[in-house]
Amino acid sequence: MSAFLVDRESEGFSVAMQLEEKIGLFTSDTAMLELNNCRVPKANLLGQPGKGLRVAYSALLNGRIGIGAGCVGIIEDCLNSVTERSKSRVQHGKPIGKHQLIQRHLANITMNLEMARWPTYIAAAEKIKLDADPENLELRNKVDLQSAIAKRVASKLAYESADLAVQIFGGFGYSLLSPVARHLCDARVARIYEGTDEIMELKIASLVLGKDFEAYN
Numbered sequence: 430m431s432a433f434l435v436d437r438e439s440e441g442f443s444v445a446m447q448l449e450e451k452i453g454l455f456t457s458d459t460a461m462l463e464l465n466n467c468r469v470p471k472a473n474l475l476g477q478p479g480k481g482l483r484v485a486y487s488a489l490l491n492g493r494i495g496i497g498a499g500c501v502g503i504i505e506d507c508l509n510s511v512t513e514r515s516k517s518r519v520q521h522g523k524p525i526g527k528h529q530l531i532q533r534h535l536a537n538i539t540m541n542l543e544m545a546r547w548p549t550y551i552a553a554a555e556k557i558k559l560d561a562d563p564e565n566l567e568l569r570n571k572v573d574l575q576s577a578i579a580k581r582v583a584s585k586l587a588y589e590s591a592d593l594a595v596q597i598f599g600g601f602g603y604s605l606l607s608p609v610a611r612h613l614c615d616a617r618v619a620r621i622y623e624g625t626d627e628i629m630e631l632k633i634a635s636l637v638l639g640k641d642f643e644a645y646n
């Protein structure tokens with residue numbers, strides 16, 4: 430299997446379906462692409478011939494770590510937004526940050542940030558080692574496991590944190606004019622693309638149990 434760059438003007442290339450009216454990621458287009466008897470010049474080969482799977486695989490590992498990092502950013506921005514809001518929004522005679530249950534939400538977002546950050550750092554550090562030693566199968570499996578854990582954990586916590594942040598913002602949090610509502614919409618897709626929650630869990634289990642136990646093929 431080899432990887433190629435495909436020019437969208439190539440004969441046989443088409444956009445089969447445009448994903449319309451998405452609930453988040455408003456600044457990026459999403460479409461299903463179809464390649465039907467599409468001829469690609471040799472010069473468009475990406476990497477070495479026969480090593481395409483490695484290109485795809487490496488892109489997935491980087492992608493999962495990147496999504497983990499993006500989710501850490503979402504949690505961090507939720508925390509900044511709710512900290513500011515908790516101090517400035519006054520209800521029942523005091524800033525909402527002085528209400529104990531708001532403090533609990535804020536504490537949970539703070540803990541989520543730490544819980545999402547570390548698996549993502551570990552996966553990134555292991556991937557740097559793998560890039561320097563790409564034939565090391567043991568290391569590859571380790572990065573596979575760590576990046577699946579990072580993505581699964583960080584996307585779950587980002588979604589939960591954005592939900593808590595919307596709660597702290599109250600009615601305004603339900604509007605896309607608030608930063609936290611946009612985070613809620615954007616975080617949701619992190620549990621779908623580059624490997625769904627379910628596939629990440631099956632991957633984690635099979636990497637622990639061994640290849641004979643792969644349940645997602």
Ligand SMILES: Cc1cc2nc3c(=O)[nH]c(=O)nc-3n(C[C@H](O)[C@H](O)[C@H](O)COP(=O)(O)OP(=O)(O)OC[C@H]3O[C@@H](n4cnc5c(N)ncnc54)[C@H](O)[C@@H]3O)c2cc1C
Nearest residue numbers: 451454459618621622623624625626627628631644645646
């Ligand atoms: C905004 C957006 C951007 C995207 N960008 C890209 C991109 O840049 N490149 C790209 O290649 N793709 C991209 N995707 C596609 C994305 O990776 C897929 O949507 C995702 O992998 C799920 O595949 P699916 O939609 O076909 O769902 P399905 O495969 O139909 O899955 C439906 C449900 O069944 C579960 N399921 C499926 N198979 C199994 C199994 N074997 N065991 C257990 N559960 C299973 C899934 O986890 C899910 O819950 C994007 C999607 C979105 C929404």
